[in-house]
Amino acid sequence: MLLRLDRALSEFTALPRSEIRKKIRSGAVQVNGSAVQNAALHVDTVSDRLLLDNEPVRCGPLYLMLNKPRGVVSATRSPGERTVLDLVPPSLRRKNLFPAGRLDKDTVGFLLLTDDGAFAHAILSPKRHVPKTYLVRAEGTPREGFAAAFREGMALSGGERCRPAELNILTAGEGLLEARVVLHEGMYHQIKRMFAEFGCTVIYLKREKMGGLALDESLAEGECRILETEEIQRILPPETEGAQKP
Ligand code: URA
Numbered sequence: 001m002l003l004r005l006d007r008a009l010s011e012f013t014a015l016p017r018s019e020i021r022k023k024i025r026s027g028a029v030q031v032n033g034s035a036v037q038n039a040a041l042h043v044d045t046v047s048d049r050l051l052l053d054n055e056p057v058r059c060g061p062l063y064l065m066l067n068k069p070r071g072v073v074s075a076t077r078s079p080g081e082r083t084v085l086d087l088v089p090p091s092l093r094r095k096n097l098f099p100a101g102r103l104d105k106d107t108v109g110f111l112l113l114t115d116d117g118a119f120a121h122a123i124l125s126p127k128r129h130v131p132k133t134y135l136v137r138a139e140g141t142p143r144e145g146f147a148a149a150f151r152e153g154m155a156l157s158g159g160e161r162c163r164p165a166e167l168n169i170l171t172a173g174e175g176l177l178e179a180r181v182v183l184h185e186g187m188y189h190q191i192k193r194m195f196a197e198f199g200c201t202v203i204y205l206k207r208e209k210m211g212g213l214a215l216d217e218s219l220a221e222g223e224c225r226i227l228e229t230e231e232i233q234r235i236l237p238p239e240t241e242g243a244q245k246p
Contacts, residue, residue: 001046005029006039012059013052014093028053055091061116062094063232065213068111069221074102084111087222100124101186109134109207110215112235113224123210123236126163126185130236133209134191138177140200149198150181156193165194180208211235 003011009020009029020039027035030051031043043050045059068074072082076098084099100112100120114120123130150167166182177200181191192202208215213234219225 002042002044004039005031005036005041005043005050008043008045008050008059009052009057010095012045012050012057012062012094014090014095014097023052030054058226061119062092062097062114063116063119063227064088064092064097064113064224065216065219065227065231066099066111066113066224067215067219067221068103068108068207070106070108073105074099074111084113088113088224092224092226103207104189104192104205107205107207108221109205110210110213111207112210112227119232119236124186128236129184130211131182131184131209132186132207134181134183135204135206135208136177136179136181136191136195136202137204138179138195138200138202139175140177140195140198141172141175142177142195142198142200146198150194154194154197156187156197158193160187162187162190162194211237 006017006020006024009015009023010017013020015023023029024037024039027037029036031041032049050057050059066084066087068084072084072087075083076085077083085093085097088097094115096115097113098115098120100114101124103109103111112120112123122128147167150165153162153164155161163184165184168180170178170180172178183190187193191205195202211234213231216225
């Protein structure tokens with residue numbers, strides 16, 4: 001895609017236009033190895049190599065895997081609170097980066113951050129059935145019918161009906177339960193509400209996987225990294241009809 005240099009830097013960094021112009025004027029921007037001081041120069045965002053302050057500028061959509069810690073909100077801004085975007089290092093920030101879906105403030109694990117709206121929409125749409133896998137620890141002893149309700153799709157007290165979900169109980173006893181749950185949708189507080197329907201209180205919730213891509217356990221809580229094309233395709237295979245191919 002051909003874009004003016006200042007426009008390209010504005011799309012693919014988090015710097016304001018005024019700052020970008022200053023950077024260009026000062027010689028801090030290179031295109032294919034040469035400093036360029038003309039903001040109106042057209043660059044090819046696919047084939048040209050852009051450097052800003054000697055750091056490569058990654059052009060094209062960005063997909064980040066974040067290992068979300070407790071206590072941060074899945075939003076682009078939330079006055080008085082830390083958001084998941086505050087955890088992104090400055091070199092990876094972009095104006096249009098947002099979390100693709102939400103994890104509760106106290107939920108940890110895999111959160112995708114991207115600036116690709118079509119991809120985010122596709123992986124969140126219940127029609128696409130992108131499974132999301134969670135590790136759940138809960139207090140309480142579920143009343144009868146727990147497993148069947150997951151299998152068949154349970155009704156929540158708010159009136160919503162869940163799609164069938166997978167429940168695999170890993171350990172149970174002495175009023176504590178550990179389970180792995182796979183959902184194909186994402187209603188508000190869904191797992192907490194599903195467990196609450198059966199008399200259990202979720203005390204720990206971690207998203208381990210989106211589609212076929214597991215959380216990279218080498219990421220400490222609060223860290224993120226860029227996903228490669230092959231990893232993005234494990235979240236949503238490219239042959240899925242109508243899905244945007246990253
Ligand atoms: N279900 C929940 O209850 N909370 C989350 O954050 C994700 C799924």
